[in-house]
Amino acid sequence: MKNKYFRLRPSVSFVPIDINNESLQRFDFFLSNTRRTVPVVFSQTILTDIISSLDGSKSVSSIIDSVGKNHEKSIYSFLEFLVYKCLIEDIETGVAIANNPYRRVLNFLGDYISYNSIFKVWNNINNIHVVIVGLGAVGSWISILLVQSGIYKLTLIDNDVVEETNLNRSLFTYKDLGLKKITAISNRIKSIRVDAKVNEVATTISQLDQILNILDSLKENNESILLINCADYPNVDITSMLIHKACMENRIPYIIAGGYNLHLSLIGPTILPYETACFECMALTLNEINIPELKNIRKLPRPQRNIGNLAPLTGISSSFVVNEVIRIASKEPQLRPAMINRRGEYNFLTNNISFVDLPRRFDCPCCGNKK
Amino acid sequence: MIENWNKYKPRLRDGVDIYLESESDVTFVYLSSRKRIKIKCHPLLIKSLSWLTGDFSIEELNSRLMNFSHEGFLANNGFLEFIKYLYGKGILISEHWIDEISLPHLYKKRLERQLNFLLDITDSSDEVSRVQSNIYQAKIAIFGLGSVGSWLCRELVMMGFRNFLLIDYDVVSEFDISRHEFFEQKTIGIKKTEVTQQMILDIDREACIKIFDHALTIDTDLENLLLEIDFIVDTADEPYIGYTGLKLSRYCVEYRKPLMIAGGFDAHLGSLGELIIPGVTPCADCYNTFFKESLKDWKPINHPVIERRISFGGLVSLSVLTASTAAMTIIRYFIDPTTKFEGERGELLFDNYDLTVFSVPKNSTCYICSHLDNEK
Amino acid sequence: MMSNNVQKKLEQYGFAEITVEDGMTKGKAYTKQCSGSRSDCCTRTCSRDQNFVGNTDEWEEFLNVEAGQVQY
Numbered sequence: 001m002k003n004k005y006f007r008l009r010p011s012v013s014f015v016p017i018d019i020n021n022e023s024l025q026r027f028d029f030f031l032s033n034t035r036r037t038v039p040v041v042f043s044q045t046i047l048t049d050i051i052s053s054l055d056g057s058k059s060v061s062s063i064i065d066s067v068g069k070n071h072e073k074s075i076y077s078f079l080e081f082l083v084y085k086c087l088i089e090d091i092e093t094g095v096a097i098a099n100n101p102y103r104r105v106l107n108f109l110g111d112y113i114s115y116n117s118i119f120k121v122w123n124n125i126n127n128i129h130v131v132i133v134g135l136g137a138v139g140s141w142i143s144i145l146l147v148q149s150g151i152y153k154l155t156l157i158d159n160d161v162v163e164e165t166n167l168n169r170s171l172f173t174y175k176d177l178g179l180k181k182i183t184a185i186s187n188r189i190k191s192i193r194v195d196a197k198v199n200e201v202a203t204t205i206s207q208l209d210q211i212l213n214i215l216d217s218l219k220e221n222n223e224s225i226l227l228i229n230c231a232d233y234p235n236v237d238i239t240s241m242l243i244h245k246a247c248m249e250n251r252i253p254y255i256i257a258g259g260y261n262l263h264l265s266l267i268g269p270t271i272l273p274y275e276t277a278c279f280e281c282m283a284l285t286l287n288e289i290n291i292p293e294l295k296n297i298r299k300l301p302r303p304q305r306n307i308g309n310l311a312p313l314t315g316i317s318s319s320f321v322v323n324e325v326i327r328i329a330s331k332e333p334q335l336r337p338a339m340i341n342r343r344g345e346y347n348f349l350t351n352n353i354s355f356v357d358l359p360r361r362f363d364c365p366c367c368g369n370k371k
Numbered sequence: 372m373i374e375n376w377n378k379y380k381p382r383l384r385d386g387v388d389i390y391l392e393s394e395s396d397v398t399f400v401y402l403s404s405r406k407r408i409k410i411k412c413h414p415l416l417i418k419s420l421s422w423l424t425g426d427f428s429i430e431e432l433n434s435r436l437m438n439f440s441h442e443g444f445l446a447n448n449g450f451l452e453f454i455k456y457l458y459g460k461g462i463l464i465s466e467h468w469i470d471e472i473s474l475p476h477l478y479k480k481r482l483e484r485q486l487n488f489l490l491d492i493t494d495s496s497d498e499v500s501r502v503q504s505n506i507y508q509a510k511i512a513i514f515g516l517g518s519v520g521s522w523l524c525r526e527l528v529m530m531g532f533r534n535f536l537l538i539d540y541d542v543v544s545e546f547d548i549s550r551h552e553f554f555e556q557k558t559i560g561i562k563k564t565e566v567t568q569q570m571i572l573d574i575d576r577e578a579c580i581k582i583f584d585h586a587l588t589i590d591t592d593l594e595n596l597l598l599e600i601d602f603i604v605d606t607a608d609e610p611y612i613g614y615t616g617l618k619l620s621r622y623c624v625e626y627r628k629p630l631m632i633a634g635g636f637d638a639h640l641g642s643l644g645e646l647i648i649p650g651v652t653p654c655a656d657c658y659n660t661f662f663k664e665s666l667k668d669w670k671p672i673n674h675p676v677i678e679r680r681i682s683f684g685g686l687v688s689l690s691v692l693t694a695s696t697a698a699m700t701i702i703r704y705f706i707d708p709t710t711k712f713e714g715e716r717g718e719l720l721f722d723n724y725d726l727t728v729f730s731v732p733k734n735s736t737c738y739i740c741s742h743l744d745n746e747k
Numbered sequence: 748m749m750s751n752n753v754q755k756k757l758e759q760y761g762f763a764e765i766t767v768e769d770g771m772t773k774g775k776a777y778t779k780q781c782s783g784s785r786s787d788c789c790t791r792t793c794s795r796d797q798n799f800v801g802n803t804d805e806w807e808e809f810l811n812v813e814a815g816q817v818q819y
């Protein structure tokens with residue numbers, strides 16, 4: 001640490017709360033990217049003076065020299081604390097981040113990951129391989145947003161062709177009409193990032209073997225894999241079950257990419273096989289809570305129903321999925337996924353999100369008590 | 372309007388749920404408004420409900436019913452009366468209802484799923500026609516084509532808005548890879564207004580786009596610039612969204628135009644922004660008055676690092692969330708401008724996706740907008 | 748009201764983080780309390796280059812608001 005040149009992270013503010021008493025001063029550190037606070041009390045103004053001038057121009061040893069060797073222990077432990085709490089970074093990391101085209105993402109992650117691990121975590125995120133089943137509305141948004149977040153290895157599975165009516169909510173344009181959706185998205189991705197590796201799989205998943213084979217071939221590369229189920233109506237139930245089985249068998253984390261229901265955008269759950277509730281655990285709970293209030297009321301089944309959709313609802317669902325992917329890909333306990341064991345609904349009429357808990361079930365036929 | 376009832380193929384609207392409480396009691400629930408209509412009717416008519424998929428004409432359905440039974444009411448055109456009743460309530464729709472909307476054919480084709488959505492949440496196809504026509508004609512100004520502005524613009528185009536005034540002075544940089552909707556390697560160095568214009572035209576070839584590629588400053592003459600504009604979006608955060616918001620809000624109050632100030636800027640990534648309707652909601656000065664209250668004692672030290680602008684964090688997913696909620700608010704306004712929009716602020720925390728929404732009251736002594744209250 | 752934990756750390760190291768568990772602070776994250784009472788943090792931590800498109804003083808004079816008062 002002696003040779004590190006630390007600076008207060010530029011997005012972190014140091015706020016005096018109560019400094020009247022010099023031997024007991026109260027400050028807040030405010031991490032503005034994520035609006036979180038680290039409240040601290042000080043009995044020595046030496047430390048607050050150090051923070052106020054921590055601009056990356058002085059090494060730790062020179063700070064100690066100027067302040068006095070008797071404070072060495074205090075200063076080391078203070079700096080370690082500041083590193084641990086993501087409040088400071090060394091200038092070398094700061095410059096490396098500033099030169100990286102994805103610096104906004106790195107600076108955001110820096111609110112959760114200490115400077116000395118940030119590029120390791122960034123590497124984890126970069127190197128995850130994301131499989132996306134279904135390149136409909138939500139799938140198209142997720143693919144592009146992932147690449148804009150640093151992920152560049154994708155497998156896209158869909159057999160459809162871009163049609164005019166897709167343009168109201170999927171990220172295609174008129175230039176894509178007639179192309180396979182996976183090709184259109186692949187083109188868009190490569191225009192963002194020339195070195196993106198995109199596997200295009202022109203299939204509709206209707207058999208377990210299909211998805212198992214795809215996953216098997218990916219596993220050969222020893223990559224971390226994550227799967228996102230964006231299967232659209234009418235395949236949603238069949239495909240979801242097959243994906244669930246394949247992911248559980250291979251212990252691959254997967255996300256059910258929500259969906260929508262009129263003014264509600266569903267925020268899908270994240271499933272970590274044998275750690276959190278799985279698709280079947282959730283089905284059990286959902287069945288229980290969806291029982292009609294009065295037993296003798298029957299709802300008329302409407303198999304041909306075609307509920308409409310809007311671009312912003314797709315945007316909302318996909319934004320939460322992308323957050324979850326970043327968290328899972330990071331492999332950091334500080335950034336564990338937030339959509340495990342629950343599902344969310346965003347109500348645009350009230351601008352509210354509500355969550356339904358969907359806990360792991362011991363009576364689950366799939367994961368029951370297994371680890 | 373149905374011209375020949377016998378040839379009409381009745382179709383149940385997707386946005387209505389049907390509950391069968393007994394052999395002769397049925398409740399129709401409008402999914403959007405939760406409005407309910409309960410009727411008692413003959414079991415045969417209830418049975419016929421599952422045939423109303425738009426595939427069979429009245430003539431055919433009538434024969435089918437007659438095969439079941441020779442109830443008196445059927446001979447008296449009872450079934451037709453039942454259908455007319457349901458049609459009058461908007462529970463049944465004409466299968467060509469979209470054709471009847473007078474907007475260009477290709478435009479309607481592209482927007483088909485949205486038109487279905489609008490039918491689900493409004494009361495009738497006439498309403499849908501009114502809403503989408505207003506969208507078609509509306510002239511929107513977007514100040515700032517950054518992380519939030521670029522995605523919001525995209526969503527507005529996707530919802531059928533097509534007359535734009537784009538205001539931004541900047542060019543695309545390599546660091547926009549993680550932020551902007553229109554980012555491509557080949558657009559680096561090109562003006563954002565130009566790139567956005569192309570994006571719009573790639574979705575709507577007939578769109579009408581005007582460009583003002585200068586910064587919004589204290590000297591910008593809004594009266595001239597926004598003369599023809601119906602709706603204003605503020606996603607311009609230089610030097611600060613609070614300032615641009617105030618300047619635009621004061622213009623909007625004076626000229627009675629609606630303004631969407633979006634959130635999602637540095638140090639406030641998770642904020643959801645607000646819609647300002649002069650005289651109805653608080654204006655930006657009302658918001659300002661509300662927020663300045665308990666801030667006196669909270670002042671950070673001067674940051675030791677001088678050049679901080681490039682070191683703030685953000686995620687494209689959070690920008691998309693802000694842009695999408697703003698887009699939803701805007702379309703809600705177009706669906707019904709008289710909706711009770713409250714002054715409010717929403718904030719999302721990344722940790723657990725907690726979203727709090729709280730009210731901001733109108734300032735009844737606001738020196739900018741309170742005179743509008745007296746006009747009512 | 749300082750907890751023993753905090754007291755010890757202060758003596759040993761000169762500083763101590765205080766937490767919700769200590770009872771010395773209300774919470775870790777700003778949200779509605781934030782905009783309601785702290786949205787100032789945006790202006791104060793704002794990343795914007797002061798010299799760009801007119802500095803903040805100019806804007807504040809133009810908008811006729813007191814210095815540091817504009818919040819979002």
